[in-house]
Amino acid sequence: MKKILTTDELITHMKEKGITFNKVSEEAAREFLSHHNYYLKLSAYRFNYSKYGSGHEREGEYQGLDFGYLKELSTIDMHLRYQIMEMCLDIEHAIKVRLIDTVSQNPNEDGYNIVKLYLKKEDPQFKILRNVHNHKSGEYCKDLIDKYYPFFPIWVLVELISFGDLIHLCAFYDKKYNTEILLKNKFLNTIRDLRNAVAHSNCLMNKMTEQMEDSKQPDSILTTYIKNISSISKSRRTKYMNRTFSYNIVTLLYVYDHYVPLTAKKKRYEKLSEFMHNRVVRHKDYFFNNGKICGLYDFLVDVIDNLSSKE
Structure with a gap:
């Protein structure tokens, strides 16, 4: 089991791994690690650099890696996550609009029937409904849940379920009515994974x-x-x-x-x-x-x- 290291010990450890402090001084690095980022996350970007190989006098150390490079990559990654989150939210909104518009033009649907069918077939253990009910304690969904639970129209349900469940619901509708709300369903799992990663501030550029x-x-x-x-x-x-x-x-x-x-x-x-x-x-x-x-x-x-x- 690895012991937790102090900031000074982390800097010493990095120097032992060949990481230099030319672009960012040790003092500035110490301040950055103490107040802006933590070592596990920052050090993840080191995987974009090679190590000296067997037989080299610096075997196992990183080649041409400065602390400033790690800091800059982590900052770019942060900005990229903001861009990606906005894009994922745009995609999610566009899918919701497409789904609700398609249902509204279906003479065989009132918006409640498809939800009833979906939950009956795909949610026999009430997992989705339980997750929705758990949102009742929040201020932003409470009124909707109080008003409709458990008989939601589709234009309400889409505001309460996860992106993964939204994809699942659209796929269910497409199959039942032979529509194409999800034009490229096979790629949406990647979008879901990206959305989840950026929502949890996971590193994206650590292994580019x-x-x-x-x-x-x-x-x-x-x-x-x-x-x-x-x-x-x-x-x-x-x-x-x-x-x-x-x-x-x-x-x-x-x-x-x-x-x-x-x-x-x-x-x-x-x-x-x-x-x-x-x-x-x-x-x-x-x-x-x-x-x-x-x-x-x-x-x-x-x-x-x-x-x-x-x-």
């Missing part, structure tokens, strides 16, 4: 260069989506669509492109492009010697700029 598991392959729909971007060669497409981080970001962009209305997504792509061309590269000199990070950045910039330039 990690390859996909051998058992997984990039979906042909997404590779074709990238294939249509002329500035991205086949070799770059193959390389970065086989990395988990960039593949998940492309999945998010693809789903966003298909669900969110034109005006809203145009503004989002412009905001993302501004983020990539300004905040992300504020300390670009930190990463000049890390070809893996620079290559990934160039790939994502090409994808995002392509979207933001669309009419």
Whole structure:
């Protein structure tokens, strides 16, 4: 069992691992770790750097890694999480609008019937209803729950269930009425996972260069989506669509492109492009010697700029 280390001990530990304090002094690092971030989270970004190999005099130490680089990656990651959360919320809202609009135009539905059928078939143990009831103690859902529980119309239920349950409900409706609310259902699990990760402030950029598991392959729909971007060669497409981080970001962009209305997504792509061309590269000199990070950045910039330039 590892013992908890003081801030001074953590700095000593990092120095032993080859991490330098040139861009950020030890004193500034101590203050940052004490008040702005904690070691476990900050150190996660070290996985984007290689270690000296066997036989080298610095075997096991990180190559070219400064504390300032870890700090900068953690800050960029924080801003990226805010961007992704907003995008996931936009997607969730768009799906809710599409579902309710579809139900409202169905002459065989009153909005209550589909909920009754769904809960009867998919929630025999009352897990969904119990989760909804647990929200009754909160100020924002209390009135809705008091008024409708347990006989919810669909336009109320969607405000009370999780994103995962919303996807499940839409899939149930699509199957029953042969509709296509979920145009690309197979990608929405990735959106759900991203949403959950950013909601819990999990690191996204800690393993940016990690390859996909051998058992997984990039979906042909997404590779074709990238294939249509002329500035991205086949070799770059193959390389970065086989990395988990960039593949998940492309999945998010693809789903966003298909669900969110034109005006809203145009503004989002412009905001993302501004983020990539300004905040992300504020300390670009930190990463000049890390070809893996620079290559990934160039790939994502090409994808995002392509979207933001669309009419």
